[in-house]
Amino acid sequence: MNLLSTFDRIHFQAKHNRWLRYFTVFNRIALAAGFLPSGFVKIMGERFTALSSNHPMGHYLQVLFETGYYYPFIGVIQVTAAIFLLIPRTATLGALIYFPIILNICVLSLSVRFDGSLVSSPLMVLANLYLLCWDYDKLKIILPFSQPIQKPKQLNNQFPVVFFAGVFLAVLTVGFTLTNVYDIKPRNTWSDCTSQFKNNDPVIKKAGEHFCDCIHKKGKPLNTSIDEFERTVKKAGIK
Known part of the structure; x- marks a missing residue:
């Protein structure tokens, strides 16, 4: 107590x-x-x-x-x-x-x-x-x-x-x-989504654009799209 x-x-x-x-x-x-x-x-x-x-x-x-x-x-x-x-x-x-x-x-x-x-x-x-x-x-x-x-009788002004x-x-x-905390995010629009990959390795940039297409154009689930992105990056030997 x-x-x-x-x-x-x-x-x-x-x-x-x-x-x-x-x-x-x-x-x-x-x-x-x-x-x-x-x-x-x-x-x-x-x-x-x-x-x-x-x-x-x-x-x-x-x-x-x-x-x-x-x-x-x-x-x-x-x-x-x-x-x-x-x-x-x-x-x-x-x-x-x-x-x-x-x-x-x-x-x-x-x-x-x-x-x-x-x-x-x-x-x-x-x-x-x-x-x-x-x-x-x-x-x-x-x-x-x-x-x-x-209950307080008088307020403290400190x-x-x-x-x-x-x-x-x-x-x-x-x-x-x-x-x-997140490496990639779907962002609110396709253009905002692809902008997060514009300064990356060409392989990551292409995988990122595919990720954004999956989210904003194909309507795939977020986890599925992230898994596809990570498999592509891992297959290319990029950390």
Whole structure:
């Protein structure tokens, strides 16, 4: 229980800090802004993106678009979560609804290497986790352990340098890692896809163009296209 007591103390100090309260409001607004436009598009029954249906993400979104009332239903849930985040009394519920949706989007974006949300969706997951931690005192009552948490009587105006330095470092780390972790990506268009191979060995360039054709013109699965690219490169003896 010492670990729990330590977390309670840290949480108490965080809730006591004026700057972290501002940061909490910023996260709520930012996350709400991320879901409101996309949610309204779904509610209106419009296609969410102009990506080709041959693109892995475009294909998924096209199939999702054709699921009937399930498509606007997702939009309603997204808008509901966003609005709840903007209302102080329902912000905790909004964060709870928001989390499984954005986690699903994050895993989807990483699995198909989608440039559009490759960095933003993991950062949104982290922001959502921060909000859930911020509301730990409200969520704790549903956990198998429960201890009363004191509410701060006066706000602390000291700027949490270490915390915000950690936030800045986390953003840089996520951004750098996810923009460099993949050797090849489908990109959003055929021309963008082929541009990532323009300065490579002629064999790689040709294999890359074939990869882009498979994705954007033939509509082949991403993993199949990657396997074909890697076999061609390996057969040519190029690392």
